[in-house]
Amino acid sequence: xxxxTHKDFLDQRHLPHIWxxxxxxxxxxxxxxxxxxxxxxxxxxxxxxxxxxCWGKSDDYVATHALHGTHGRAxxxxxxxxxxxxxxxxxxxxxxxDAVTIGGNHFIHAxxxxxxxTAIVVNNYNYGMTGGQYSATTPLNSKxxxxxxxxxxxGFDICSLAETAGANFVARTTxxxxxxxxxxxxxxxxxxxxxxxxxITPCPTYFGRYNINPSPVANMHWLxxxxxPVAKYQQMTEEEQAQHFVIGAFVNKDRPDFYTMYxxxxxxxxxxxxxxx
Amino acid sequence: MIIKENxxxxxxERLCKRCGICSEFCPQNVFSVRxxxxxxxxxxxxxxxxxxxDWRCPDFAITxxxxx
Amino acid sequence: MNRPVGKQFMQGNEACVFAAIDAxxxxxxxxxxxxxxxxxxxCAEFLPQVKGVFLQMEDELGSMAAVIGASAAGTKxxxxxxxxGFSLMQENLGMAIYTEVPCVVVNVQxxxxxxxxxxxxxxxxxxxxxxxxxxDHPIIVLSxxxxxxxxxxxxxxxxxxxxxxxxxxxxxDEVIGHMKEDLVIPQLDDLEIINxxxxxxxxxxxxxxQTGDDDIPAIAPFGSDYIVHISSSCHDETGFSNSKPxxxxxxxxxxxxxxxxxxxxxxxxEWFGARNADLCIIAYGAVSRTxxxxxxxxxxxxxxVNLLRIITHWPFPDAQVKExxxxxxxxxxxxxxxxxxxxxxxxxxxxxxxIYSLTRIDGExxxxxxxxxxxxxxxxx
Numbered sequence: 262x263x264x265x266t267h268k269d270f271l272d273q274r275h276l277p278h279i280w281x282x283x284x285x286x287x288x289x290x291x292x293x294x295x296x297x298x299x300x301x302x303x304x305x306x307x308x309x310x311x312x313x314x315c316w317g318k319s320d321d322y323v324a325t326h327a328l329h330g331t332h333g334r335a336x337x338x339x340x341x342x343x344x345x346x347x348x349x350x351x352x353x354x355x356x357x358x359d360a361v362t363i364g365g366n367h368f369i370h371a372x373x374x375x376x377x378x379t380a381i382v383v384n385n386y387n388y389g390m391t392g393g394q395y396s397a398t399t400p401l402n403s404k405x406x407x408x409x410x411x412x413x414x415x416g417f418d419i420c421s422l423a424e425t426a427g428a429n430f431v432a433r434t435t436x437x438x439x440x441x442x443x444x445x446x447x448x449x450x451x452x453x454x455x456x457x458x459x460x461i462t463p464c465p466t467y468f469g470r471y472n473i474n475p476s477p478v479a480n481m482h483w484l485x486x487x488x489x490p491v492a493k494y495q496q497m498t499e500e501e502q503a504q505h506f507v508i509g510a511f512v513n514k515d516r517p518d519f520y521t522m523y524x525x526x527x528x529x530x531x532x533x534x535x536x537x538x
Numbered sequence: 539m540i541i542k543e544n545x546x547x548x549x550x551e552r553l554c555k556r557c558g559i560c561s562e563f564c565p566q567n568v569f570s571v572r573x574x575x576x577x578x579x580x581x582x583x584x585x586x587x588x589x590x591x592d593w594r595c596p597d598f599a600i601t602x603x604x605x606x
Numbered sequence: 607m608n609r610p611v612g613k614q615f616m617q618g619n620e621a622c623v624f625a626a627i628d629a630x631x632x633x634x635x636x637x638x639x640x641x642x643x644x645x646x647x648x649c650a651e652f653l654p655q656v657k658g659v660f661l662q663m664e665d666e667l668g669s670m671a672a673v674i675g676a677s678a679a680g681t682k683x684x685x686x687x688x689x690x691g692f693s694l695m696q697e698n699l700g701m702a703i704y705t706e707v708p709c710v711v712v713n714v715q716x717x718x719x720x721x722x723x724x725x726x727x728x729x730x731x732x733x734x735x736x737x738x739x740x741x742d743h744p745i746i747v748l749s750x751x752x753x754x755x756x757x758x759x760x761x762x763x764x765x766x767x768x769x770x771x772x773x774x775x776x777x778x779d780e781v782i783g784h785m786k787e788d789l790v791i792p793q794l795d796d797l798e799i800i801n802x803x804x805x806x807x808x809x810x811x812x813x814x815x816q817t818g819d820d821d822i823p824a825i826a827p828f829g830s831d832y833i834v835h836i837s838s839s840c841h842d843e844t845g846f847s848n849s850k851p852x853x854x855x856x857x858x859x860x861x862x863x864x865x866x867x868x869x870x871x872x873x874x875x876e877w878f879g880a881r882n883a884d885l886c887i888i889a890y891g892a893v894s895r896t897x898x899x900x901x902x903x904x905x906x907x908x909x910x911v912n913l914l915r916i917i918t919h920w921p922f923p924d925a926q927v928k929e930x931x932x933x934x935x936x937x938x939x940x941x942x943x944x945x946x947x948x949x950x951x952x953x954x955x956x957x958x959x960x961i962y963s964l965t966r967i968d969g970e971x972x973x974x975x976x977x978x979x980x981x982x983x984x985x986x987x
Contacts, residue, residue, distance in 0.1 A: 271598070272846075273598070274846075275846065276553055276597075276598055277552065277553045277555070277597060278597070278598075280596065280597075281555075282555035282556060282557040282596075283555075283557035283558075283559065283596060284596055285596060286596070287595070287596030287597055287598060288593070288594055288595070288596050291593060291595070291598065292593070295593070304833060305829065305830070305831055305833060306829070308679075308828045308829075310675075318847075320835070320837065321846060321847055324833065325833070326828040326829070326833055326834050326835070327834075327835045327836065327837075327845075328674075328675065328678060328828075328836045328837075329835075329836065329837040329838055329839060329847070330671060330674070330698070330701060330838050331671070331697050331698055331701050331838055333667075334667060334668065334671040334697075334698065336668075337663065337667070337668035337669075337671030337672050337675070338671045338672065338674055338675035338678075339675060340635075340661070340663075340668075340671075340672050340675060341633065341635060341661075341671065341672035341673060341674060341675025341676035341677070341678075341679070341683065342675040342676065342678060342679045342828060343675075343679075344633060344659045344661060344672070344675075344676055344681075345633055345675060345676030345677065345678070345679030345680060345681035345683070345827075345828075346679040346680060346681070346827070346828060346829050348829065349679065349828060349829050366664050366665060366668070367664060367668050367671075370663075370664040370668075436594065436596075437563075437594075439590065439593045439594050440593075443593075465557075476558075477557035477558060477559060477596075478557070478558045478559060478562045481559055481562070481563065481594075520659075523654070523659065527654035527655075
């Protein structure tokens with residue numbers, strides 16, 4: 262078997278990429294390509310499905326098969342790809358807009374259906390590509406270009422949403438925690454059923470500038486300080502918890518995935534079919 | 539006997555966007571930053587090849603190779 | 607699956623499903639909507655029996671996206687819907703056209719706009735099939751007028767879709783979808799089945815959107831040794847996004863050219879009655895059945911009337927319609943909308959032939975007496 266390095270999954274022809282200095286997208290992409298290489302996959306085994314937005318441009322830099330679609334529909338395309346050829350490893354790269362705002366419906370149903378896909382959700386708490394407007398994960402009171410005095414809506418907790426909707430694997434980390442990021446991606450890609458890895462990612466240009474700090478380094482420090490492991494988080498007071506977010510794997514179960522169930526149920530013979538009517 | 543690995547760190551100035559993350563978070567202070575914001579390897583002997591610099595580089599600008 | 611063959615008595619939507627499976631469809635994603643739901647129900651029953659997959663998606667936005675995904679993975683795919691769902695599919699219909707992913711969309715038209723009369727027939731989506739999705743784009747739209755033709759055109763839709771790497775829409779209506787009548791289903795061996803082009807280049811030199819003189823790409827399925835990049839953004843021959851003005855121009859012009867240069871292969875009409883009649887009725891779908899009866903009735907009354915039945919809506923049968931306009935002294939366009947095709951015919955009317963638009967939008971069929979009184983009115987004037 263040919264072994265591949267992360268560079269075999271990276272299409273370097275289009276570098277330097279479009280992302281701003283200090284944007285976490287490049288780090289997540291690096292972790293993704295490393296995870297694929299360490300799993301022993303080949304570029305032809307993998308379909309990378311992207312949405313629209315900053316992170317949605319990541320297909321420009323991948324050497325796997327790729328499908329860059331319309332805003333919010335990445336999981337719907339990916340569902341078709343997986344059922345069109347169940348042997349493929351199908352990974353969706355979506356931002357918070359794609360995954361849980363415009364594409365929120367597909368997200369909860371992909372989790373409920375437990376389709377064998379991986380969703381790498383880069384959450385930078387705002388729409389970077391269009392100029393830093395609020396999304397469905399922008400926290401209450403946060404300033405964005407469409408909430409200049411503060412956001413009147415609370416944000417979704419992507420991991421809780423995925424867990425409640427039925428995903429088999431749910432985790433959260435950050436680009437600062439690069440080793441755990443790579444390892445969680447490997448677990449998610451290997452897991453049969455729907456897997457979600459939420460990556461809280463800095464956007465120094467917009468969300469960071471308005472709510473944290475415009476400096477890329479300061480945003481990385483923010484991730485380092487705010488992201489705390491489950492054990493530590495549980496020991497915090499409610500007040501402290503509100504100032505932090507929990508990182509790690511929260512769900513790891515083996516509910517049968519959609520295609521397995523579909524094949525099992527549809528292998529029933531004709532008399533059973535009639536009897537059920 | 540501990541043989542220190544020979545580590546080569548290359549910085550592609552065409553790709554670097556001068557975010558400063560590599561030098562800020564290098565556990566061994568291998569880097570210093572030039573006036574124009576581009577990092578330079580100024581203490582290579584300190585490198586433990588932990589890879590945090592190239593893995594965390596958002597721009598694919600750092601290549602860290604261990605030469606045996 | 608027990609494949610029906612030979613003379614059968616079945617519903618239009620039922621014939622569509624057997625035709626799709628015969629054409630090689632093995633994936634359906636859709637959201638139930640009247641009057642198309644039978645297609646979903648029968649796919650749910652029969653697709654697993656041919657190792658295919660039926661998937662009930664959360665909405666029509668996702669249905670169309672899943673169809674594109676499955677087709678890109680090499681599985682012939684389709685969906686069915688009606689007006690409200692077809693509106694939601696416009697987004698990814700444009701995606702399928704622009705990325706040249708073959709697929710078939712069945713729109714069983716009902717009365718519109720909005721929810722309107724959900725169980726009643728209409729023909730108000732003719733222009734939506736042409737211009738529903740944004741931007742300049744070509745489209746192929748086929749309109750059956752019998753259960754037999756619904757079967758035949760469904761097979762043809764998959765064939766055209768695979769041949770030209772583009773979505774094909776079957777634009778039918780509640781009457782044709784729900785009516786039951788005789789049809790003959792051919793032996794599988796007697797069906798012509800076309801599959802999409804396969805690449806012939808080396809893996810290293812392969813560019814999925816590179817075309818030869820025929821303007822048609824050879825896009826390998828995901829998972830093949832040929833790495834395929836499909837992008838809804840402006841893309842060059844590699845499939846990767848490329849925002850150069852000349853790339854944008856070249857791509858959209860080629861998409862049009864690959865259809866325009868094959869008009870003769872794609873466009874079908876049916877002439878009924880004397881070719882040199884004084885008056886020509888132009889109709890399609892369920893209304894063309896009424897019109898046929900009127901041509902027969904008119905002959906009995908000694909009136910010289912024929913019918914030009916549109917089978918291929920888009921690309922529009924310009925040449926055939928011009929022939930009708932040049933030949934006849936007057937043209938009546940009968941349709942269950944406020945003259946969508948009549949306006950398109952007016953576009954071609956350099957001969958200044960009087961065009962009478964006969965419309966009905968109350969959810970009821972256009973009946974023979976309605977057309978006949980129009981003919982008599984036109985003949986008097």
